[in-house]
Amino acid sequence: MRIDVITIFPEYLAPLGVSLIGKAADRGLLEVRTHDLRSWTHDVHRTVDDTPYGGGPGMVMKPEPWGEALDAVIADVAPESPELLPTLVVPTPSGRPFTQAKAAQLAESPWLIFACGRYEGIDRRVIDAAVERMPVEELSIGDYVLAGGEVAVLVMVEAIGRLLPGVLGNAESVRDDSFAAGAMESLLEGPAYTKPAEWRGRAVPEILTSGNHGAIARWRRDQAFARTAAHRPELLARLDPAALDKKDRIALAALGWHIEGDRLVPDRAAEDKAPDGRAPDDFADQPPA
Ligand code: JFB
16 A cells, blocks of 8 residues: 655654554555655745635635645656556544544555645645545544644554554454454453463453353453443444344343344433433442532
8 A cells, every 4th residue: 555645744744654554664565655745835935824715713724735735646656557546535623534444445545645734724625626536535533623634644544554464463363353343343342461360469350261262252242342331332322233142132231231123222221320410430439529
């Protein structure tokens, strides 16, 4: 996979040369090129922003440097594959959610271009024009506001990169990850343990040292249900009951969830809330303030 990143802060992308993604690049599994947007400006101040039409706070990124940057990066296609069309990824707080499924989809693309905005974002016409030339994905990494797209690109490239063939060792399969398509699609991973078997008086759960691989898999799945019920109950609500076996249903019943028609629902949705609106986990240990 080839990845181009256009930004006014190329040094912000330095982490892509380190660790998992850096090693994958060293091994030729992906190629990351970062580009300074200001190299496509022509004024002495290398201006990339201007005041917003219609007024309002902040600045907006000017379209001209972006247009020239995208023209240049797209034209820099490898001679052996002249028909190759990149997908343009634009991180933005108003984008569609960047999910594990989206990471897996983008990992299938041979060429991604990431456009990092700053200020209040990029002039809309840049994206509207790009849509007529290539697939464009406007994506958000979560419901909070960053100061620019660079950190979102680090997040997305790491999530995509670890899915590329050969990047993870066989020992670190992505199959059991939280959100992985299949058995973990709507589940969070349970706890992990390593040696020593006892640390500061705390023993590793005995089942994990039993050597009974069937029982261990069952215990791990039960732990995943418990973790998901506690931290992300809305994920349990989208589990497909048809994909649940008898032991799954027993584990979920113990956590206060049952099947109603073709949906999984909490036993007592309204009553599960404390009168002051706190979730059960919040009042388990402490009295109300
Ligand atoms: C991404 C960005 C800004 C508009 C823009 C460019 N989940 C996320 N939160 N914030 C961003 C994001 C993603 N992906 C994000 C790109 C840009 C934020 N900004 C700052 C602030 C307010 N409104 C500029």
